[in-house]
Amino acid sequence: MxxxxxxxxxxxxxxxxxxxxxxxxxxxxxxxxxxxxxxxxxxxxxxxxxxxxxxxxxxxxxxxxxxxxxxxxxxxxxxxxxxxxxxxxxxxxxxxxxxxxxxxxxxxxxxxxxxxxxxxxxxxxxxxxxxxxxxxxxxxxxxxxxxxxxxxxxxxxxxxxxxxxxxxxxxxxxxxxxxxxxxxxxxxxxRAWGTPAPRAGGRAGADPSxxxxxxxxxxxxxxxxxxxxxxxxIPHLPTTFIADGLGQSSNGRGGGGSSIQLSSTVDIARDLESRSDNPVLRYRSSSQDLQPLRVGVLDDYRRGQWQARQEFSFVPIDGQIPPPIAGPEVPRRVERIEVSDNAVGAPQVALPAGTISTSLPDGTWNVTVAGVVQATTAADSYTAEFIELDPEPGQFATGPDASQLGVDPSTLALDRRSEDEVRALLAELTDDGDSALEVAQAVQAYLRSSQFTYSLELAQDDGTLPSDPLLRFLETRRGYCVQFSTAMIMLTRAAGIPSRMAVGFLPGVADGDDRVVRVSDAHAWPELYFPQLGWVRFEPTPATQSNAAPDYSLEASDPAATATPTPSATTPTASAAPSTAPTRDLTDNGGMGAVDTGGFSPVRFVTDNALTLLGILVVVLAVSAVPFGAWLSRRRAARAARDDAERVEAQWQSLLLRLQDIGYVPPDGTTPRQASRQITKAAYLTPDEDQALGRVVATVELARYARPGTELHDVADDAQTVWRGALGRRRRVDKVRALLLPAEGRGLWRSILRFSRPGPADKDTDE
Known part of the structure; x- marks a missing residue:
């Protein structure tokens, strides 16, 4: 063996x-x-x-x-x-x-x-x-x-x-x-035990195994x-979880059926790989100023990753959710949303920011201290009322000391690896004396400018780029919504404005009176805190890849203030983690994006799929190694032959080895003529194939017993005819084994690895 x-x-x-x-x-x-x-x-x-x-x-x-x-x-x-x-x-x-x-x-x-x-x-x-x-x-x-x-x-x-x-x-x-x-x-x-004598009536030579x-x-x-x-x-005991973290979900796959969930962590160093057009939900809204539907808030940034702090939740009294902290002096509207077909899995619920009530059944939902509604049981449909604020510029003041705003200190924390560069960039974008709103507007305008490129594929590290993903984005100015949002959050935090990341879905596209949100509409955006308003949405992602930026967030000189494209059925709206199937986690640790319109590039394709192509090449080489060895063995034997007699003998031995690969093994000591009779009978050779085998045997006998120097014709074609005929009558599995693992090839590579000369009689051996 x-x-x-x-x-x-x-x-x-x-x-x-x-x-x-x-x-x-x-x-x-x-x-x-x-x-x-x-x-x-x-x-x-x-x-x-x-x-x-x-x-x-x-x-x-x-x-x-x-x-x-x-x-x-x-x-x-x-x-x-x-x-x-x-x-x-x-x-x-x-x-x-x-x-x-x-x-x-x-x-x-x-x-x-x-x-x-x-x-x-x-x-x-x-x-x-x-x-x-x-x-x-x-x-x-x-x-x-x-x-x-x-x-x-x-x-x-x-x-x-x-x-x-x-x-x-x-x-x-x-x-x-x-x-x-x-x-x-x-x-x-x-088989190693030996071959017992066959029973009466049994087939002679039968393999006992x-x-x-x-x-x-x-x-x-x-x-x-x-x-x-x-x-x-039969009934069985409940599942026991080895890892508490993975066992927290009542459904380990993120909900039953085709439910969708966004990840609770976002990695800003990850590229996007795919996108899906699977629907997430269908809804109607009374609002004329549609905004993203939020499912979660991430406020803790560490080593290039966003995650949500572990915080408690509560069940509101009488089902009323605390309204925004903005006072009555801030203009507002109460709007309504009706979700008719929901595929967002529990505990996440897609709702606009500022939701004040919901039709979710009592006992099936709660609210986090960040104001995010969570469900213990997914609902196919639900309604909700929410407040839309229309703040004026003077209401964005932060006061003299932003650290005393009563928000969690983590929303002001900067990453130490990028803090110096972030503060230096903020100094270039803003002037002393700028208000908090002016700082936020300047940062957003900078990120939405033509200096930045929206791309699902991040710049690859060629040894000259910073290792920190945020610094790499600020240097290459290439990324998707996660990178744009992270940059704005860090820049505004450096200015003393509490900031965090929200994840959810863009408003989707119109379908009659309804709007349909798809997996590819997943999105991330920053929320900034102002004492008179609470948490307010901004939109640093380029306009063609995100929802329209709020009016209050636009500078007076910003062209987007007068014309901002809105998502349509033909405009890519994705900037979040897509999934190849509706049961997958959409944010993919930062997986957010849209269709790449850069066109096909062979060099880029090879670079992006180098590991896969290398694996395919290794498989092809591994599969072809033994057949190539068999061909090489025959070539070496032909070149090593000193005369026609040795050449014919090598061709005969090669034919016998190939016939052994498919199970035709003449007993030891048989003559070529005896072997040919057994092969003809066992392989069911046709008359033409039998004649070809006869010519091979006659030439072999002539080579062995004729006078030295006798001219002999080449029997390679006849041997190939016999081999193909015998192979064609074997089972498919025998054919595949004979073609992929021929004994000649195995013998050659084994002899090479052992640093010895290969020979046709080289057989498999075990330890």
Whole structure:
């Protein structure tokens, strides 16, 4: 047997990959999958190669561990590698920070938790370690039954954190791969016992493992079917959660059916990958000045990420929500919104800021201290009343000391890594003596100007850009609504104006008397606090990619003050985290954006998909390596032949090896003529193919027994005719195995790896 055990290694890798399927319900988006699959492939390929070179099992496992760590460093340690290739102690420190971040994310987030750099690193490392354990136990140490332990641990670690019961297809693929791994190992062990004498009436030469394998398949499939069916028929205990953070949701996938949720964290360093036109809700509003529908508030900014502080909520008395703090001197209107088709999952509720009442049933909702309505049970439809303010410029005064406004100090906090640059930029944009409104207007006008470019893809770090994502955005002036909002919040905080980020949806597009909001309408915008008004919305994202900016936020010289485009059915309105499916987390840790209109660029496509293309190339090379080795082996044998007799003999041996690949194995010691009769009968050769085989045999006999120097014709074409005829009558699985794993190719690569000369008689050997 081949010591590399490529089939067993492939089954172990597939089992590890399949066992991670439940993780797709716990994190969103599934950006962790690609690096995880790469690490699984690295472990499998490294193990196969090392097993070929050495029989020392600890060395194989040590080599796989080293390759796993190095591959993880290349995938996740960019910017922390010496010469972009060699891990250093700084790489370990960076990994520690990211893993700490992952732990914090899991601890504070309900499923589905956001996929940030930390969680992606943590998940891919766990998957890679699982692949290492399964390959080492099941393939290197040849104990596939015990390999089920790390597979089961990995499966339970994610499955038990899902609020709902998982569908059978989450478990079946991994179970089938594990059963196949055990079955292959067991059949190999049975064959090693020897071949007993056939029973009377039995077929001579029958493989005794065939009936054993068939019985094993029946038992394995029956057991798997029972494991899937029985739990649906009997009651079971409630789910026990391993991680409290992921277990906070009553539904681990963020709501049932096609519900939508926005993430409670936003990473401003992330690009966008996709967008969806799935509808979120349908509503009508009495307001003529439509504003975004808010579902959450993020006020804590740390290391490039926004998140909501853990704050308490309360149930309003008589169902009345506290109105805005603005006094009666501020002009206002009471408007109404009627939502007829809601797909926003609990606890989030899409409502305009300033909501004062709602029709949600008593006991199913509450309000946070930030004024955000939350639902304990999602409602298909609801109505609400809200107040729209129309403030005058003089009502935006902040007073002499903004730190005494009674708001949380975190809404004035600046990030230390960017504080100096932010204050310097603020000094360039404003003058001493500017009012708070003038500061906010100047900052918004600067960000909405033509100096900035709206793009779903952030500028890539080429070694010259700042590592801090906010500073990188301010230098490259390229980003989407998350970056624009973050920049305005930090600039206004530097001016002493409390600021925070709101997340929700743009007003959507008209559909008759209704308006339809889609996934691609997800959006983020800043809210600034003024003592006489409370929290007020601003809009720094460029006008073509956001809703119209409020009139009070526009400078008198701002062209948008007289003509600001509003979203339409043909105007892109997305600036938030899109999702490839309606059950995914939309903000994607900052995933917000619209359609990229930059056109197709081959160079950019290759750059953006380098890892995927590299993976495809590796797969193609791996699949073609053995067939190429077979072709190369025949070429080498033909060149090494000193005369026609050696050339014909090499062609005959090559034909025998290829026929052995599909099961036609003449007994040892048979002559070419005897072998041809057995091959003709077993392979059901046609008359033409039989004649071709006869010519090959006649030439071989002439080569062996004729006088040296006798001229012999080439039998390559006849040998190819026989090979194709025999191959065409075999089962599809035998054809694929013969084409992808020919014995000639395996022998060549094995001889190269062992630094010895290959020969046609080189056979598979085990340890």
């Amino acid at each position: 081949n010591r590399a055990r490529p089939i067993e290694a492939l089954l172990a890798a597939l089992a590890t990959t399949a066992v991670t399927l439940p993780v797709t319900t716990l994190f969103t988006p599934n950006t962790w999958m690609r690096p995880s699959i790469v690490l699984v492939a690295v472990v499998a390929l490294t193990g196969a190669g090392l097993r070929t070179l050495t029989s020392q099992r600890p060395l194989v496992v040590l080599g796989q561990s080293t390759a796993l760590v190095y591959a993880a460093a290349l995938l996740h340690g960019r910017g922390h590698l010496w010469a972009d290739l060699v891990p250093t102690p700084e790489t370990g420190k960076a990994f520690g920070i990211l893993l700490t971040q992952a732990g914090e994310t899991v601890a504070i987030s309900a499923a589905p938790a956001p996929s940030n750099r930390g969680t992606i690193l943590g998940i891919s490392l766990l998957v890679g370690l699982t692949a290492l354990a399964v390959d080492a136990i099941g393939v290197t140490y040849r104990s596939p039954a015990l390999a089920g332990i790390p597979l089961l641990a990995a499966f339970l670690g994610s499955a038990t954190n899902s609020g709902d019961g998982l569908a059978p297809w989450y478990a079946v693929p991994a179970a089938l791969c594990w059963l196949a791994l055990m079955g292959r190992q067991s059949v190999g062990s049975l 065939t009936s054993f394998a068939a019985t094993g398949r029946i038992v394995g499939v029956a057991a798997l079917a029972a494991a899937v069916v029985v739990p649906t028929l």
